[in-house]
Every structure is written in structure tokens, then in C-alpha cells.
Amino acid sequence: MPVRRTAAAIAVVAATAALITSCSAGKPRSAAAEPQTRPVANSSSSVDKSTWPEATPTAGLAKGLSLPLEAYMETYQDTVALDDAERHLETRCLADYGLHVTFPPAGQTPPPSADDSNMPRRYGITDRALAEKYGYGLPDGMQHQEGTKMPELTKDQIEVLTGRTSLRNSPADPAPEKAPSTYQGKAIHQDGCAGWADDQLGTRDMDFSLVSQLDGESLTQSQQTPAVQNAIAAWSACMKGDGYTVDSPYHADQIVPHTDGSPSKEEIAVAVADIGCKKSTDLVKIWFTEDSRIQEQQIKDHQSALDALRTRRTQVVGSAQKALKG
Incomplete structure (x- = not known):
């Protein structure tokens, strides 16, 4: 979730394939008679949240661990709240043009981690109970899922929603031409109702790439510190004692082939040994400590920009x- 795409950009791409899992005063709405009954988009309040990732791991060797930069990241809960609001505003806006579209609720296809830190697997797998059941795979309900499909849109709906004449099948495709400036005599918003929704929420060009960049750099730099290198070497020696030759926790899942949904006994044995060696060498705690130290300095170096983003x-x-109350 490093860079928040505006709803206008998302709608153009996603409406033909998969639903987005993305992100104050805005431009004034054009003066038009309000519908007597405002339509309301489907809300994530109706979605099963049991598979939503926890903000902080609640089990395993990473239990309770939270890196300094996580305070500046967009969480999955934030993402769902913004997506809900975007769809709610888009539904209302389209209705003002006499167009009615039902968007599915946000939050149906959660990612494995609550934010970019990916703490449960940042230093490799860390939860023995999960390893005993899934090996290096993800728990049921957290496997990669295709996004929920958007409703089929008519040409008029596409133009009013996106401000474009057609949809893009992928970000690599050329941008479609601009739609006519009006629909049935009513001016179409800049970038359509999706752009208008972004303006109302203030999400245009909202960019988390700095946080994502720093987070990636801290992981790479911490891995090269003497403390972590020694801990990895100790972990590798422990794995060798269990009969597995591997130089890094990031390569342990390659010892035996992995099959989603049905890990072999061999894979589970490696995964359990992996976590056992992490525990005996204190690898996760040592790596987290070095990672945190680097991030604390990164925050000092970029304090103003990070505070503004938060x-x-x-x-x-x-x-x-x-917006959701309105």
C-alpha cells in the first residue's frame, strides 16, 4: 500500500477487471436538485472481518512487534475506510446524474499484512502454529484472492464516473480520450465522479512512497549489520544441525517445493525447524532491534515530511x- 492511487485512476483500470484494494474541502458540487432518497453504497460493515490482518502480530515470534515507521504507514483499516467513502461518494454523485450503480463493499479481499512492514513475515515465517498447519503457505482465507469484480458499466456510466470515454484494462494501456464535458446538460466533474470523490476526501496524489522506500531500506541495511549477520549465521548452523543447508531465512522455503493448500510433511518439517532455529538463536528479536534502530534514525532525518504525511x-x-455519515 505504498502509493495511494486516486479513485479516478482506479476506476478506469479496475472496473473491467478487479475491485480496488487501495485510498477537506473539495470542489463544490454542481447545483442540481438533490434526489429525495440518497443512494448509499454497500459498506464494509457487512463484510466478514475475521480474516482482516491485525495491526500488530498477536502470535508467534513477532508477537507484539511494531516498527517505528509503522506509525506513518497507511493501514488496511485506513484503506477500507477510504475505499468505503470513495464508493459512497461516487454512488451519490452518479445518482445526481440519474445514473445508478451498485458498488460492492470494500474489505472483501484483505492482504496477509496490515501494512507495508509485513511484520508477521518480515524476517521470514515466525508463527509455529501456522507453520505446523500450512508450512510456508498462508492460512485459509488469506491466500491471494482475485479482487471482487466491479459491476458492468454502460458507456454513460463510464463517462460520468471517470471523465473518460472508455476504461483501461491495465495501467500500461494508453489513457482513453476525455468524455464530453456534459451529460444531459449537466457538467461532468474533472475526472468524473471518481475525481470529485477524491477531491472531497483530499486523497488526490496522496503518496506513501517515502515511507515504503524507507521501510525497504531499513530492512536491507539491518540485514547487513554485524549483529544480524551473526544471528543469521547461527540460524543457518542450527538448520544444518537439523539436516537442512540454507544460508538465509528468505531461502528456507525453497528447500522443498511448496503447494498452496496442501503442504507436504517435508515442507512442514522445514518450516517448523526454521522457526525453532529462529527461536533458539533469537534471530527475530535481534533483527527487529537493528531494524528499529535504523528506522528511528530515518524518522529523525525525514521528520518534517513524515509528520506531514501522518x-x-x-x-x-x-x-x-x-462522508459516510452524510
Whole structure:
């Protein structure tokens, strides 16, 4: 979730394939008679949240661990709140043009991790109970899922929603031509209803790439520290004692082939040995400590930009909550 795409960009790509899993005053709405009954988009309140990732791991060797940069990341809960609000506003906006579209609720296809840190697997697998059941795979309900399909849209709906004449099948495709400036005499918003929704929420060009970049750099740099290198070497020696030759926790899943949904006894044995060696060598704690130390310095070096991003994130989530009440 490093870079938040605007709803206008998302709608153009996703409406033909899969539903997005993305992200105050905005431009004034055009003066038009309000419908007597405002349509409301389907809300994630109706979605099963049992498979949503926890903000902080609740089990395993990573239990309770949270890196300093996580305070500046967009969480999955934030993402769902913003997506809910975007769809709610888009539904209302389309209805103002006499167009009615039912968008599916956000939050149906959660990722394995709550944010970019991917703490449960940042240093390799860390939960023995899961390893005993799934090996290196993900629990049921957390396997990669295709996004929920968007409803089929008419030409008029596409133009009013996106401000374009057609949809893009992928970001690599050329941008479609602009739609006519009006629909049945009513001006179409810049980038359509999707762009208008972004303006209302303040999410245009909201960019988490700095946080994602720093997070990746800290992981790479921490891996090269003497403390972590020694811990990895100790882990590797432990694995060798269990009969497995491997140089890094990131390569342990390659010792035996993995099959989603039905891990072999051999895979489970490797996964359990992997976590056992992490525990006996204290690898996760040592790596987390070095990772945290580097991130604390990164935050000092980029304090102003990170604080501004966190403030803006708080503001747009607040705007989303207000939009859903309106």
C-alpha cells in the first residue's frame, strides 16, 4: 500500500477487471436538485472481518512487534475506510446524474499484512502454529484472492464516473480520450465522479512512497549489520544441525517445493525447524532491534515530511468518516 492511487485512476483500470484494494474541502458540487432518497453504497460493515490482518502480530515470534515507521504507514483499516467513502461518494454523485450503480463493499479481499512492514513475515515465517498447519503457505482465507469484480458499466456510466470515454484494462494501456464535458446538460466533474470523490476526501496524489522506500531500506541495511549477520549465521548452523543447508531465512522455503493448500510433511518439517532455529538463536528479536534502530534514525532525518504525511492521513480518514455519515 505504498502509493495511494486516486479513485479516478482506479476506476478506469479496475472496473473491467478487479475491485480496488487501495485510498477537506473539495470542489463544490454542481447545483442540481438533490434526489429525495440518497443512494448509499454497500459498506464494509457487512463484510466478514475475521480474516482482516491485525495491526500488530498477536502470535508467534513477532508477537507484539511494531516498527517505528509503522506509525506513518497507511493501514488496511485506513484503506477500507477510504475505499468505503470513495464508493459512497461516487454512488451519490452518479445518482445526481440519474445514473445508478451498485458498488460492492470494500474489505472483501484483505492482504496477509496490515501494512507495508509485513511484520508477521518480515524476517521470514515466525508463527509455529501456522507453520505446523500450512508450512510456508498462508492460512485459509488469506491466500491471494482475485479482487471482487466491479459491476458492468454502460458507456454513460463510464463517462460520468471517470471523465473518460472508455476504461483501461491495465495501467500500461494508453489513457482513453476525455468524455464530453456534459451529460444531459449537466457538467461532468474533472475526472468524473471518481475525481470529485477524491477531491472531497483530499486523497488526490496522496503518496506513501517515502515511507515504503524507507521501510525497504531499513530492512536491507539491518540485514547487513554485524549483529544480524551473526544471528543469521547461527540460524543457518542450527538448520544444518537439523539436516537442512540454507544460508538465509528468505531461502528456507525453497528447500522443498511448496503447494498452496496442501503442504507436504517435508515442507512442514522445514518450516517448523526454521522457526525453532529462529527461536533458539533469537534471530527475530535481534533483527527487529537493528531494524528499529535504523528506522528511528530515518524518522529523525525525514521528520518534517513524515509528520506531514501522518497529519494528512489523519485528515483524510476523518473526511472519510464524515462522508459516510452524510
